Amino acid sequence: MQNVAAFFNTAEKLKQEIISPGLCSGCGACTGYCPYIKSYGERIGVVHDCRITEGVCYRICPRAATKYDDLRKDTFGSAARDLVLGNFAGIYFARACDESIHGMGQYGGVVTALSVFALKTGIIDCALMTGGDFTGAKPVVSADKEEILACAGSKFNASPSLSLFQDAVKKGFQNIGIIGRPCQVTAARKMQQVAEIKGERLSFIAGLFCMGSFSPEFYQFIKDKGLGKYEKMDIPGDVKFSSENEETCFPYDEIREYIRKACLICYDPLSELADLSVGSTESDYGWNTLITRTVKGVKLVEDAVASGAIEIKEYPDELLPMLKKAVFNKKKRVLERPDATYLELNDQEREYFLGAGGEE
Numbered sequence: 001m002q003n004v005a006a007f008f009n010t011a012e013k014l015k016q017e018i019i020s021p022g023l024c025s026g027c028g029a030c031t032g033y034c035p036y037i038k039s040y041g042e043r044i045g046v047v048h049d050c051r052i053t054e055g056v057c058y059r060i061c062p063r064a065a066t067k068y069d070d071l072r073k074d075t076f077g078s079a080a081r082d083l084v085l086g087n088f089a090g091i092y093f094a095r096a097c098d099e100s101i102h103g104m105g106q107y108g109g110v111v112t113a114l115s116v117f118a119l120k121t122g123i124i125d126c127a128l129m130t131g132g133d134f135t136g137a138k139p140v141v142s143a144d145k146e147e148i149l150a151c152a153g154s155k156f157n158a159s160p161s162l163s164l165f166q167d168a169v170k171k172g173f174q175n176i177g178i179i180g181r182p183c184q185v186t187a188a189r190k191m192q193q194v195a196e197i198k199g200e201r202l203s204f205i206a207g208l209f210c211m212g213s214f215s216p217e218f219y220q221f222i223k224d225k226g227l228g229k230y231e232k233m234d235i236p237g238d239v240k241f242s243s244e245n246e247e248t249c250f251p252y253d254e255i256r257e258y259i260r261k262a263c264l265i266c267y268d269p270l271s272e273l274a275d276l277s278v279g280s281t282e283s284d285y286g287w288n289t290l291i292t293r294t295v296k297g298v299k300l301v302e303d304a305v306a307s308g309a310i311e312i313k314e315y316p317d318e319l320l321p322m323l324k325k326a327v328f329n330k331k332k333r334v335l336e337r338p339d340a341t342y343l344e345l346n347d348q349e350r351e352y353f354l355g356a357g358g359e360e
């Protein structure tokens with residue numbers, strides 16, 4: 001029997017091509033407006049096929065066919081681009097000026113400080129964020145300062161926070177911000193183009209650096225090892241769980257099996273399509289690396305610096321080759337994988353990573 005999913009972009013096709021083979025990144029974009037697609041914690045399931053031949057669910061999925069050049073053009077126009085780091089205006093070390101925000105942040109608290117600032121200045125009227133903690137991440141619509149503060153800190157699972165977009169729309173929010181992993185940033189750029197779901201209400205996209213997130217089974221590992229008693233988790237090489245007076249570490253290899261399969265084919269560790277991207281510095285954990293990308297992102301950072309919400313300093317020249325090498329290697333690894341078929345890149349870009357030499 002020939003399946004309709006072979007020809008049309010239906011929920012069934014999403015199921016067959018992306019969810020069933022384990023390639024779903026858990027971004028949550030496809031849930032929330034379709035009664036046939038549900039999220040069960042961090043798992044997404046298609047409960048019924050439909051007969052909509054050009055389903056929004058498939059169109060906005062970051063693991064369905066993705067023409068990066070088109071998304072870049074829509075986001076940045078024809079601006080020149082660094083093949084490794086993506087389009088960017090500036091790269092800095094940054095941290096929150098407010099001591100308490102700095103203290104609760106994963107590193108410098110820049111994401112939290114900028115989110116609070118964006119809300120206060122009306123750039124956004126709410127943000128789709130990730131609350132809970134590393135023993136249980138939870139999608140949240142944050143519409144006041146306290147709700148944003150409660151989301152500080154990284155949870156390394158794939159919280160499907162985009163699943164709350166329709167909730168935010170129904171509540172009447174007009175300028176919805178997103179704090180997301182790179183897959184969520186890609187989905188958000190696709191969503192912005194879909195009028196049926198009011199995608200134009202996504203007004204600011206802050207992306208995290210991300211080399212991979214964990215599958216739901218990782219929560220069992222945390223439980224089995226009794227790690228829930230710690231306050232914070234981080235991955236500065238090894239995997240570290242810490243509280244004020246104690247910490248324990250595991251070699252990364254011990255938890256590698258929990259990395260989501262969808263993350264192994266992710267070509268975008270720096271959230272290249274975001275208005276701005278934030279990660280660690282890998283050298284001073286009281287600061288973040290901050291990359292400004294769009295005009296909106298540059299303006300938000302300039303205003304936040306001027307008003308004393310964050311401080312920035314020059315990104316050290318000697319760190320740039322290391323950052324670029326890590327990203328280059330990740331992109332190369334992904335392009336070498338036969339299952340990274342969703343990536344539609346131009347030949348020049350492929351050649352840059354896979355061609356002769358193939359080293360940054």
Ligand SMILES: Cc1cc2nc3c(=O)[nH]c(=O)nc-3n(C[C@H](O)[C@H](O)[C@H](O)COP(=O)(O)OP(=O)(O)OC[C@H]3O[C@@H](n4cnc5c(N)ncnc54)[C@H](O)[C@@H]3O)c2cc1C
Binds near residue numbers: 104131157158180181
């Ligand atoms: C799964 C994952 C993998 C990461 N991998 C890397 C990496 O390899 N290298 C690197 O430099 N940085 C990585 N990061 C980013 C890093 O952990 C910090 O989130 C980032 O540096 C911002 O720090 P901050 O101090 O500004 O964050 P904070 O001010 O503490 O804010 C953290 C923000 O992250 C959001 N958030 C938390 N968990 C998630 C989640 N699971 N999904 C989406 N949003 C979330 C919260 O909503 C909050 O707004 C990763 C983050 C995640 C979630």
